Amino acid sequence: MNSSKLIRTITQCNGSINVGGGNTICTVTVNNHITGATTASPATVNQCVGSGASTELDCVPLQNTTDATVTQCNNAGNGGGADVLCRVNPSATVTTEVPITVNQCNYSSNGGGSTVECATELNTIALAAEVTPTETPTPTATPTPTETALPAAADTVTAAPELAATGVDSAPLLVSVAVGTLLLGLGALLALRRTVVRPAHRD
Numbered sequence: 001m002n003s004s005k006l007i008r009t010i011t012q013c014n015g016s017i018n019v020g021g022g023n024t025i026c027t028v029t030v031n032n033h034i035t036g037a038t039t040a041s042p043a044t045v046n047q048c049v050g051s052g053a054s055t056e057l058d059c060v061p062l063q064n065t066t067d068a069t070v071t072q073c074n075n076a077g078n079g080g081g082a083d084v085l086c087r088v089n090p091s092a093t094v095t096t097e098v099p100i101t102v103n104q105c106n107y108s109s110n111g112g113g114s115t116v117e118c119a120t121e122l123n124t125i126a127l128a129a130e131v132t133p134t135e136t137p138t139p140t141a142t143p144t145p146t147e148t149a150l151p152a153a154a155d156t157v158t159a160a161p162e163l164a165a166t167g168v169d170s171a172p173l174l175v176s177v178a179v180g181t182l183l184l185g186l187g188a189l190l191a192l193r194r195t196v197v198r199p200a201h202r203d
Contacts, residue, residue, distance in 0.1 A: 011103045013118065020079065020111040028102050029121045034095060040124040043069035043092035043100075051116070053078040058085045069094055070102045070120045079112040092122035 013026035046068035048059035059073060073086035086105065094100050105118035 006098065008099060009101050009103075013105045014103065014107060016105075016108040017114060018108065018110045019114075021113045022109050022111050023115040023117070024076070024105055024108040025115075025117045026104050027119045027121075028104060029123075030100055030102075031123045031125060032095065032098055032100065033125045033127060034097060035127045036129040038095050038097055038124070038126050040093035040095050040126070043088065043094050043122050045069065045088045045092075046071045047073045047086050047088065048076075048084060050075040051077050052082065052084040054080050055082055055084065058083070060087050060090075069100065069122070072102065072104045072106065072118050072120060073116055074106045076105055076108045076110065077114060077116040078110045079114050081113040082109060082111075083115045083117075085115070085117045087119040089119075089121040089123075092120070093124040094122060095124055 007030075010028050010030070012028070013024055016022075017024045044065045044067075045061055045063045046065040047070065048057050048062050049064045051057060051059075051073055055077065070088050070092070072088075073084055077084035100122065102120050102122075104120070105116055109116045
Protein backbone atom coordinates (compact mmCIF):
# COMPACT_ATOMS: atom_id res chain seq x y z
CA MET A 1 0.00 0.00 0.00
CA ASN A 2 1.30 3.46 -0.95
CA SER A 3 0.10 6.46 1.06
CA SER A 4 0.92 10.17 1.03
CA LYS A 5 -0.81 10.64 4.39
CA LEU A 6 0.94 10.62 7.73
CA ILE A 7 0.99 7.04 9.04
CA ARG A 8 2.42 6.30 12.47
CA THR A 9 1.55 2.64 12.97
CA ILE A 10 1.86 -0.28 10.53
CA THR A 11 0.38 -3.61 11.59
CA GLN A 12 0.22 -6.53 9.14
CA CYS A 13 0.75 -10.25 8.52
CA ASN A 14 0.26 -11.28 12.14
CA GLY A 15 -1.16 -14.76 12.88
CA SER A 16 -0.98 -15.58 9.19
CA ILE A 17 -0.62 -18.84 7.19
CA ASN A 18 -0.44 -21.24 10.12
CA VAL A 19 -0.82 -24.34 7.94
CA GLY A 20 1.73 -26.73 6.59
CA GLY A 21 3.74 -25.31 3.72
CA GLY A 22 2.34 -21.82 4.23
CA ASN A 23 4.64 -18.89 3.51
CA THR A 24 4.33 -15.44 5.09
CA ILE A 25 6.17 -12.79 3.07
CA CYS A 26 5.65 -9.12 4.02
CA THR A 27 7.63 -5.92 3.58
CA VAL A 28 7.26 -2.40 5.01
CA THR A 29 9.09 0.66 3.65
CA VAL A 30 8.57 4.07 5.28
CA ASN A 31 10.13 7.24 3.87
CA ASN A 32 9.47 9.93 6.43
CA HIS A 33 9.90 13.41 4.88
CA ILE A 34 10.23 16.18 7.48
CA THR A 35 10.58 19.85 6.59
CA GLY A 36 12.74 21.90 8.94
CA ALA A 37 15.21 21.06 11.67
CA THR A 38 14.92 17.57 13.17
CA THR A 39 17.07 14.97 14.88
CA ALA A 40 16.84 11.35 13.72
CA SER A 41 17.77 8.49 16.03
CA PRO A 42 18.31 4.77 15.30
CA ALA A 43 15.17 2.64 15.35
CA THR A 44 14.97 -0.02 18.07
CA VAL A 45 14.20 -3.63 17.08
CA ASN A 46 12.49 -6.63 18.67
CA GLN A 47 12.46 -9.59 16.26
CA CYS A 48 12.73 -13.36 15.93
CA VAL A 49 12.10 -13.92 19.63
CA GLY A 50 10.61 -17.37 20.27
CA SER A 51 10.84 -18.31 16.59
CA GLY A 52 12.43 -21.09 14.46
CA ALA A 53 12.17 -23.88 16.99
CA SER A 54 13.52 -26.47 14.53
CA THR A 55 15.64 -24.29 12.26
CA GLU A 56 18.47 -21.81 12.36
CA LEU A 57 17.29 -18.22 12.49
CA ASP A 58 18.37 -15.75 9.82
CA CYS A 59 17.46 -12.45 11.48
CA VAL A 60 19.32 -9.14 11.27
CA PRO A 61 19.46 -7.82 13.86
CA LEU A 62 18.47 -10.53 16.32
CA GLN A 63 17.29 -8.44 19.25
CA ASN A 64 14.87 -8.59 22.14
CA THR A 65 13.78 -5.04 23.04
CA THR A 66 10.69 -3.89 24.92
CA ASP A 67 8.52 -1.21 23.28
CA ALA A 68 10.66 -1.29 20.16
CA THR A 69 10.10 0.68 16.99
CA VAL A 70 9.97 -2.56 14.95
CA THR A 71 8.45 -5.74 16.36
CA GLN A 72 8.40 -8.58 13.84
CA CYS A 73 8.85 -12.31 13.25
CA ASN A 74 8.30 -13.24 16.90
CA ASN A 75 6.83 -16.66 17.77
CA ALA A 76 6.87 -17.54 14.09
CA GLY A 77 8.19 -20.38 11.89
CA ASN A 78 8.03 -23.02 14.59
CA GLY A 79 6.82 -25.87 12.37
CA GLY A 80 9.11 -28.61 11.25
CA GLY A 81 11.37 -27.53 8.38
CA ALA A 82 10.31 -23.89 8.68
CA ASP A 83 12.59 -21.02 7.72
CA VAL A 84 12.71 -17.58 9.39
CA LEU A 85 14.36 -14.78 7.43
CA CYS A 86 13.74 -11.26 8.81
CA ARG A 87 15.48 -7.95 8.26
CA VAL A 88 15.47 -4.34 9.48
CA ASN A 89 17.71 -2.00 7.50
CA PRO A 90 20.78 -1.01 9.58
CA SER A 91 20.23 2.68 8.83
CA ALA A 92 16.62 2.66 10.06
CA THR A 93 15.85 5.92 11.87
CA VAL A 94 12.91 7.63 13.55
CA THR A 95 12.22 11.09 14.99
CA THR A 96 10.44 12.31 18.11
CA GLU A 97 8.30 14.60 15.92
CA VAL A 98 6.80 11.63 14.03
CA PRO A 99 7.13 8.41 16.04
CA ILE A 100 6.53 5.23 14.00
CA THR A 101 5.91 1.64 15.06
CA VAL A 102 5.89 -1.47 12.88
CA ASN A 103 4.29 -4.72 14.06
CA GLN A 104 4.32 -7.57 11.53
CA CYS A 105 4.79 -11.30 10.90
CA ASN A 106 4.30 -12.31 14.52
CA TYR A 107 2.72 -15.70 15.34
CA SER A 108 2.77 -16.62 11.67
CA SER A 109 3.71 -19.67 9.49
CA ASN A 110 3.92 -22.15 12.33
CA GLY A 111 2.95 -25.11 10.14
CA GLY A 112 5.45 -27.65 8.96
CA GLY A 113 7.62 -26.61 6.03
CA SER A 114 6.51 -23.01 6.28
CA THR A 115 8.60 -19.89 5.67
CA VAL A 116 8.52 -16.48 7.33
CA GLU A 117 10.24 -13.80 5.27
CA CYS A 118 9.64 -10.21 6.42
CA ALA A 119 11.55 -6.93 6.14
CA THR A 120 11.23 -3.36 7.42
CA GLU A 121 12.95 -0.27 6.07
CA LEU A 122 12.64 3.13 7.79
CA ASN A 123 14.16 6.28 6.29
CA THR A 124 14.07 9.81 7.69
CA ILE A 125 14.51 12.48 5.01
CA ALA A 126 14.98 16.02 6.34
CA LEU A 127 14.12 18.85 3.97
CA ALA A 128 15.27 22.43 4.38
CA ALA A 129 12.49 24.82 5.28
CA GLU A 130 11.67 27.42 2.67
CA VAL A 131 12.84 30.88 3.64
CA THR A 132 10.60 33.68 2.51
CA PRO A 133 12.79 36.66 1.63
CA THR A 134 11.96 39.84 3.49
CA GLU A 135 11.26 42.69 1.15
CA THR A 136 13.53 45.69 1.62
CA PRO A 137 11.38 48.80 1.94
CA THR A 138 11.88 51.32 -0.84
CA PRO A 139 13.58 54.41 0.60
CA THR A 140 11.40 57.51 0.60
CA ALA A 141 12.79 60.25 -1.61
CA THR A 142 13.91 63.35 0.30
CA PRO A 143 11.83 66.31 -0.88
CA THR A 144 13.83 68.99 -2.70
CA PRO A 145 13.65 72.28 -0.74
CA THR A 146 11.85 75.08 -2.62
CA GLU A 147 14.00 78.14 -3.12
CA THR A 148 12.47 81.39 -1.86
CA ALA A 149 12.69 84.06 -4.58
CA LEU A 150 14.38 87.28 -3.52
CA PRO A 151 12.45 90.51 -4.24
CA ALA A 152 13.37 91.93 -7.63
CA ALA A 153 15.54 95.04 -7.58
CA ALA A 154 13.65 98.23 -8.41
CA ASP A 155 14.18 99.36 -11.99
CA THR A 156 14.15 103.05 -11.05
CA VAL A 157 14.91 105.04 -7.94
CA THR A 158 12.76 108.08 -7.23
CA ALA A 159 14.88 111.19 -6.77
CA ALA A 160 14.54 114.91 -7.02
CA PRO A 161 13.60 116.06 -10.53
CA GLU A 162 16.52 116.76 -12.80
CA LEU A 163 16.87 118.89 -15.85
CA ALA A 164 16.62 116.55 -18.76
CA ALA A 165 18.84 118.57 -21.02
CA THR A 166 21.67 119.41 -18.66
CA GLY A 167 21.46 116.73 -16.02
CA VAL A 168 21.82 119.53 -13.40
CA ASP A 169 20.07 119.07 -10.07
CA SER A 170 16.85 121.13 -10.20
CA ALA A 171 16.59 121.92 -6.49
CA PRO A 172 18.82 125.10 -6.52
CA LEU A 173 17.04 126.31 -9.66
CA LEU A 174 13.67 126.10 -7.99
CA VAL A 175 14.95 128.20 -5.10
CA SER A 176 16.21 130.85 -7.54
CA VAL A 177 12.89 130.97 -9.39
CA ALA A 178 11.04 131.40 -6.11
CA VAL A 179 13.27 134.29 -5.03
CA GLY A 180 12.90 135.94 -8.42
CA THR A 181 9.14 135.70 -8.30
CA LEU A 182 9.10 137.24 -4.83
CA LEU A 183 11.21 140.19 -5.98
CA LEU A 184 8.97 140.79 -8.98
CA GLY A 185 5.97 140.83 -6.70
CA LEU A 186 7.56 143.43 -4.43
CA GLY A 187 8.52 145.58 -7.40
CA ALA A 188 4.96 145.54 -8.68
CA LEU A 189 3.63 146.63 -5.31
CA LEU A 190 6.05 149.56 -5.17
CA ALA A 191 5.12 150.65 -8.67
CA LEU A 192 1.45 150.49 -7.82
CA ARG A 193 2.03 152.57 -4.77
CA ARG A 194 3.70 155.29 -6.78
CA THR A 195 0.94 155.48 -9.30
CA VAL A 196 -1.77 156.08 -6.77
CA VAL A 197 -3.24 159.61 -7.31
CA ARG A 198 -3.25 161.62 -4.24
CA PRO A 199 -6.04 164.16 -3.78
CA ALA A 200 -5.07 167.84 -4.12
CA HIS A 201 -4.90 169.92 -1.02
CA ARG A 202 -6.90 173.13 -0.93
CA ASP A 203 -5.81 176.10 1.14
